[in-house]
Amino acid sequence: MRRLIVMVLGLSLAAPALAAEAVVKDGDTLQLGDKVFRLEGVDAPELDQRCVNQFADPSACGLEARDALVKLIGGRSVTCRDLGPDPVFKGRRLGTCAIAGETDSLSRRLVQDGFALNAAASGKDRFAGDETKAKDERKGLWQGCFVAPNDFRRWDKDAPLRGAACREDKHSELIEAMFPDQPAMLPGCTIKGKLARRARITGNVGVYQLRGCPSYASLTKPNRWFCSEDDARAAGYRKAYNCRIKLTP
Known part of the structure; x- marks a missing residue:
């Protein structure tokens, strides 16, 4: 996994500012010291998730989403606010994070770039407009064909297909590519x-x-x-x- 140094300027409202070595674990998850934060309000492909690109070839979209977050941060300092335990992913924290000096959160930036979906929390679709724009402009995942990360986690082969490259006449082939009988092992993930x-x-x-x-x-x-x-x-x-x-x- 790629590593980068991230300056954390406040893991919670009460926590002091500190510097920590961070690991981008996947498209919406950062590890800072002994804490793992999932970016709130969005859902990015899981590291082992598979999609189909605009050329109708299988793609490792989970790795692409992780790399997009690494590139977005680009070694710059990040401010994070600890929102408490993640109610979905065990042992993780929810965090509102942004690159220092920028007003838009990493969550919003990922949705705008097409590498994460809006995930409504408490009935708030804060990034729905950003998602629609990314879809219309065929950014990131939207130029290919994919299923929502939550559908992948549930291994739901009846999930709706998303993206500009989805074709109804190729539905079976697309599902087979995204939910293979024998998915390939990721390097180092055994x-x-x-x-x-x-x-x-x-x-x-x-x-x-x-x-x-x-x-x-x-x-x-x-x-x-x-x-x-x-x-x-x-x-x-x-x-x-x-x-x-x-x-x-």
């Missing part, structure tokens, strides 16, 4: 995730397997690939019961 109804008993959406666990090799059709156990847990996956020892993926 943890397999599988959606599982039994996991809902413990409030999760699926289970994950680490390399070296008894069932790792037999899980030939994972839905997701994760780079760390923290990422897997944040997405709502729990470690498989036959994989309880601490392993390094």
